[in-house]
Amino acid sequence: MRILFVEDDARTADYVKRGLTEAGHVADVIADGRDALVHGMAERFDVMVVDRMLPGLDGLSLVKAFRASGNTTPVLFLTAVGGVDDRVDGLEAGGDDYLVKPFAFSELLARLNALARRPPPTTEKTKLQVADLEIDLIRHSCRRGTMAIDLLPREFALLTYLMQNENRVLTRTMLLERVWDFHFDPQTSVVETHISRLRAKIDKPFAKPLLHTIRSTGYSLHA
């Protein structure tokens, strides 16, 4: 996937570019906001990563300019400006996701993957399937093979998010934000506890596990 990475800190840029290249992506690194605007208009990218504080043109204005020109490329803000208000400003300016420095590279990669392949909202399916696991979003039902599985509402929400992102890694923070609307770092194992309860229902009675833990990163659902 082709990524435009707008970042003026050379060390961060190097570190991220190296990681993205290793993960099989192509990243164009640009340090100046105005150059990024020109470059982003001229070429097509799958996703853009934008720092908030940039020389030339700040990140917020850059994204607003992109959006005003009809550019719909998903944007992730990657920045040290991390208050909830700043986050809201970023999303209101047209950003699709927000990651606060310092960050774990695995978190960035997981979010970029989710962003780049986020299906357009109109094509939202009402039934999802991963291997022999099926959920019906309208009837709120879940089955694996021939066996019906009873899920609590929150477990259902958790499973839906995982199934919508089949094969992708979802980090602990992404799950907290999406499933519980928690925008803070819990000091207890909320996510782990619920994953293990979900796992007990959808995996334990069956031979082949579908819900996988990706060490020090998050979780992924795949066959």
Added chain:
Amino acid sequence: MLRSLYRSTAIRLIAPLGLAFLVFLLLAGFAAYLLIQGELDGRMRQQLEQTFAVITQSYAESDLTDLTELVRSHAAANPRDQRVFFLRDGNGLKLAGNIDQAPGGTGWSVVPGAALGLDADDSYQIYSGSAADTELTVGASFEESDAVGAIVRNILGLAGLAFTVLVVIAGLLIAVRGQRRINGIASTMDRVGRGELASRIPLRANHDDLDDLSVQINQALDRLASLVEGMRQVSVDIAHDLKTPLNRLSFTVQNAIDDDEAGKPIAGLLQQAQEESRQINTTFNALLRIAQIESGARRARFKPIAIEPVLETLFDAYEEVAREQEQELVFNAAPLPHIIGDRDLLTQMFANLIENAIRHCPRGTRITLASVVEPDKAFSITVSDTGPGIPAAERDRVFQRLYRLDKSRSTPGHGLGLSLVKAIADLHGASIDIGDNNPGLRIAVRFVAQLAMSAAP
């Protein structure tokens, strides 16, 4: 001192006021003087006219001898520097009188003493007229009305002088007094500016405007001092509480370097270092967040929110977490009014309280999340447990940043949870009460009725 007095507000107010009053007093005095003078002159003319009439009438009834006698007796009865009488015949020869010459003519005139053969310094008012073939002149010195005028002038002068002295003394007294107090305020502010934050403006118990101002300044200083103390405390706490993990991180990295040189695998140590730096970051973020919340900027994003779904989500999220620790989380819900607030922050506040209970209580503890509506429409949300509790003496201190009970130092956590809770509660105008659950701890976040009412849809 003189210079500062001259610049003092009291003097600047009193000086023009006193001057204006003095000018007014002198003008009024002068007017009164003129009036009195005029009145005295008028009365004297009346007297002279009467005297003239009486003398000339006596002549009509009798002969010249009587007239001459009458003038002579009048002249003898009055000293000539007060009253003058002069009678002469048609040839201008003196018949009687206490002066030796008089200017001729008829009617009123004012003449100097020299014209009457008297002391040149005085002036006289005379009335002359004819009685048959003689001419009579009666007159009076201005000395009398001049004396009265002098008395009036003296009284005026004395009053003006006394007034001036009084104003100057009063002005100086007020100015010195005010200046002393202003100097007191100034020197207090100066001391505060130089870092003596405990300095306060001395008060007088008379509740005047300067006293009110001083009270307000002192209150502002109290708040300032507590803020500065808070910041100082944080710096000390950060230095203290981040030093340890930073040292630990440094050791871990050093170990990794040593192991790497010795050819041992270092992935484990690097992971440990990563976890340690993550913890340091978490602590920093919590500190920044508290500072941000305490600044009150987030109030701009307040909107009416239903608090029950927040509590339900929290119960849902933590029930299983508690069960894994072999604890029990119970939720006693009561219907609650909407409140104006920040949903994310309130979620975090209650999450912190629940997590504190889960982390600091042993197995078998029962943790209760409950909402209680009071008759006056205020309501509390309580998190209570049956765990070890907090000693009464330490309850106030748990809200200090980075404060941790000694026995909880070994459990994970950055010691900022409750300061964050306090900051969020303060932002929402809610109060926090730490009490005894007999046994265990009971923390109640109480939202006041006013806020609840105004937010009701």
